[in-house]
Amino acid sequence: xxxxxxxxxxxxxxxxxxxxxxxxxxxxxxxxxxxxxxxxxxxxxxxxxxxxxxxxxxxxxxxxxxxxxxxxxxxxxxxxxxxxxxxxxxxxxxxxxxxxxxxxxxxxxxxxxxxxxxxxxxxxxxxxxxxxxxxxxxxxxxxxxxxxxxxxxxxxxxxxxxxxxxxxxxxxxxxxxxxxxxxxxxxxxxxxxxxxxxxxxxxxxxxxxxxxxxxxxxxxxxxxxxxxxxxxxxxxxxxxxxxxxxxxxxxxxxxxxxxxxxxxxxxxxxxxxxxxxxxxxxxxxxxxxxxxxxxxxxxxxxxxxxxxxxxxxxxxxxxxxxxxxxxxxxxxxxxxxxxxxxxxxxxxxxxxxxxxxxxxxxxxxxxxxxxxxxxxxxxxxxxxxxxxxxxxxxxxxxxxxxxxxxxxxxxxxxxxxx
Amino acid sequence: xxxxxxxxxxxxxxxxxxxxxxxxxxxxxxxxxxxxxxxxxxxxxxxxxxxxxxxxxxxxxxxxxxxxxxxxxxxxxxxxxx
Numbered sequence: 001x002x003x004x005x006x007x008x009x010x011x012x013x014x015x016x017x018x019x020x021x022x023x024x025x026x027x028x029x030x031x032x033x034x035x036x037x038x039x040x041x042x043x044x045x046x047x048x049x050x051x052x053x054x055x056x057x058x059x060x061x062x063x064x065x066x067x068x069x070x071x072x073x074x075x076x077x078x079x080x081x082x083x084x085x086x087x088x089x090x091x092x093x094x095x096x097x098x099x100x101x102x103x104x105x106x107x108x109x110x111x112x113x114x115x116x117x118x119x120x121x122x123x124x125x126x127x128x129x130x131x132x133x134x135x136x137x138x139x140x141x142x143x144x145x146x147x148x149x150x151x152x153x154x155x156x157x158x159x160x161x162x163x164x165x166x167x168x169x170x171x172x173x174x175x176x177x178x179x180x181x182x183x184x185x186x187x188x189x190x191x192x193x194x195x196x197x198x199x200x201x202x203x204x205x206x207x208x209x210x211x212x213x214x215x216x217x218x219x220x221x222x223x224x225x226x227x228x229x230x231x232x233x234x235x236x237x238x239x240x241x242x243x244x245x246x247x248x249x250x251x252x253x254x255x256x257x258x259x260x261x262x263x264x265x266x267x268x269x270x271x272x273x274x275x276x277x278x279x280x281x282x283x284x285x286x287x288x289x290x291x292x293x294x295x296x297x298x299x300x301x302x303x304x305x306x307x308x309x310x311x312x313x314x315x316x317x318x319x320x321x322x323x324x325x326x327x328x329x330x331x332x333x334x335x336x337x338x339x340x341x342x343x344x345x346x347x348x349x350x351x352x353x354x355x356x357x358x359x360x361x362x363x364x365x366x367x368x369x370x371x372x373x374x375x376x377x378x379x380x381x382x383x384x385x386x387x388x389x390x391x392x393x394x395x396x397x398x399x400x401x402x403x404x405x406x407x408x409x410x411x412x413x414x415x416x417x418x
Numbered sequence: 419x420x421x422x423x424x425x426x427x428x429x430x431x432x433x434x435x436x437x438x439x440x441x442x443x444x445x446x447x448x449x450x451x452x453x454x455x456x457x458x459x460x461x462x463x464x465x466x467x468x469x470x471x472x473x474x475x476x477x478x479x480x481x482x483x484x485x486x487x488x489x490x491x492x493x494x495x496x497x498x499x500x
Contacts, residue, residue: 038468040489045467052437111469123450123462130466134486138438139445223460224450253469354464354472357457382471382482387464409471409482 004096008034008072010308011088011101013079013256016044017294018286018301019107020062025305026105027069035066036074036090036099038408042066044109045129046294049136062298074099080414081259081405086281089406091414103281103308106257106269107301110287112154112247113390116352116360117345118218120246124225128158128245135165142166144242147228149173149216151336152249153293157197160204162245170241171209173230175248176336178212184335191328193295215342216246233341249336251390252288255407267393273319274312275304283308292329299325343394352395353388355381360395369398382409425494440485440496441466441473452485452498476500 010026012019015037023035042063043050050059066073077092079099086104090097112127114120126134128148135141145168148155152174159172174181188195217236218229227240254262257269263278264270268289275283283304286297299322306314346352348361358378366372369379369392378392379385379400384407385392389400406415422433425440427447434443441463444452451460452473463473468487476497477483485496 039487111465111467114464114470121455121459121461123452123460125464127465127467130464130486133466134439134441134463137486137489138434138442140442351455351459354455354461354470357455357459382474383469386469 005087005098005100006034006072006074007100008032009102010034010105010305011036011099011103012105012107012305013037013088014044014107014109014286015039015042015073015075016046016107016109016286016297017062018109018297018304019044019105020066021298021301022105022107022283022285022305022308023071024062024065024069025302025311026309027071029306029309029311031309033069033071034074034099035071036077036079036088038076038078040076042073042075045133046109048133053136058294058298078408078410079256080410081256081407089410089415091410096411096414096416101281103283104260105275105283105285105301105304105308106260106262106277106288107284107286107297107304108253108256108288110250110252110291111386111390113249113251113394114246114387115248115342115345115391115394116350117216118347118350119220119225119228121351121354122219122221122225123223124221124242125219125244125246127247128154129247131243131245132158132161135162135167141243143168145170145240146243146245147171147173147230147239147241149175149214149228149230149244149246150248151175151338151342152247153198153332153336154247154250156201156205156210158245159208160201163204163208169205169208170239171211172205173214173216174210174212175215175339175342176212180335180337181212184331187331190324191295194328215339215345216244217345219244248338248342248394250287250291252291253386254288255384255386255403257282257284257288258403259405259407267399274307274315275300276307290326290329291332292325293332296322296325296329338394346395352391353378353381353385355383355388358388363392364396369400372398384408423490423492425490425492425496427496428498434490438490440475440477440483440488440490440494443490444475444485444496444498449498454499
């Protein structure tokens with residue numbers, strides 16, 4: 001199967017802002033570089049659709065810059081896990097692939113945090129970012145009545161985006177209290193680009209109720225979501241809608257770094273000043289090291305790419321910028337910290353593990369993730385705990401500090417090597 | 419505008435623009451349930467990013483394909499609930 005094996009000096013996993021910047025830095029430094037991504041497009045989730053319809057100049061710049069390099073793009077290529085001796089086992093539509101690396105840069109980004117509440121499994125409940133991605137790829141939202149709920153700056157961004165696509169945004173409901181958002185907003189002048197973004201969104205969303213200190217407690221419908229019940233902690237009310245977009249912020253996609261043995265710190269990959277992880281030759285950049293958004297990811301990606309190609313000296317001038325974006329990231333985490341009520345929304349019958357249909361009352365009696373997994377099969381379905389594992393961390397305080405490959409479902413032949 | 423792509427979802431023909439994902443084509447024919455869970459609950463796409471696996475469908479006979487990550491192609495045969 002030697003024809004399925006490819007070999008590079010630097011392999012970058014994930015073609016979002018961090019991965020694009022890393023691949024550019026490594027390739028421009030003269031390293032034989034590959035950029036691997038699960039999807040058929042560049043830009044990751046945050047810049048999804050930018051290749052076809054560019055509206056963000058920064059995204060267009062990085063996509064174009066990447067295309068000017070000699071880096072090889074391995075798209076629609078799913079990494080299943082580490083093989084032996086610096087090989088990643090993967091597959092693409094053409095079949096199995098083995099990708100050999102000398103230095104590996106992981107930029108696998110983040111996913112949305114979904115917290116279970118009664119009715120959250122009904123079709124029609126999406127992650128806000130997920131719904132926006134789908135809408136960019138043809139999912140019909142024009143004229144649809146949409147409620148947004150959960151937490152994080154993504155709610156506003158998605159609300160604005162969907163409204164431009166003709167959706168009727170009924171309300172945006174942020175669980176964080178107004179007082180915290182005001183103090184975060186007041187400090188935004190230090191990041192003028194973010195301040196501008198917030199101001200433009202506020203304008204796009206004029207007329208749409210934006211409520212703070214409000215969260216969802218249930219969704220109703222038969223086979224399809226029809227309404228959502230919200231609360232501010234004192235009273236409850238129900239809003240009829242066609243779609244609910246509900247996410248409680250972002251969690252890093254640490255499965256691949258974990259499978260490679262990278263050490264974590266509070267749920268994120270621990271890296272040094274050069275973005276190097278605890279595993280020799282493996283670097284991590286972007287949301288994997290802390291939720292900071294595209295700007296932070298670009299700086300970290302550039303640093304990782306330079307470090308992986310032996311250009312440590314060029315990194316020093318990026319350090320101040322990284323420090324600034326890390327302060328932004330810390331501010332975000334503080335402003336949008338989850339209230340404890342949202343960890344207690346599930347009822348006894350609420351499914352926590354959607355793949356294996358494991359109810360809350362089955363899971364709550366266990367002491368840890370591993371025990372619950374062995375006894376109930378939670379986290380052992382097709383998503384491999386990506387949804388319920390992240391939820392269990394919030395609901396029960398369970399950490400998931402190890403994974404077993406494959407980190408994503410694949411064909412058996414893709415898992416055999418040599 | 420590029421020519422629309424024609425595909426079939428559960429036997430029903432639907433025309434979509436290039437760049438449309440299969441999940442959207444399923445929604446366009448009015449199908450909200452993509453699959454049934456192990457206990458028979460209706461499920462549809464949630465994460466939209468290829469991680470929750472709720473949107474999986476059968477495409478051209480291949481089962482468990484993530485419809486949110488797959489672009490529509492001319493002549494595709496898509497089936498839900500399998």
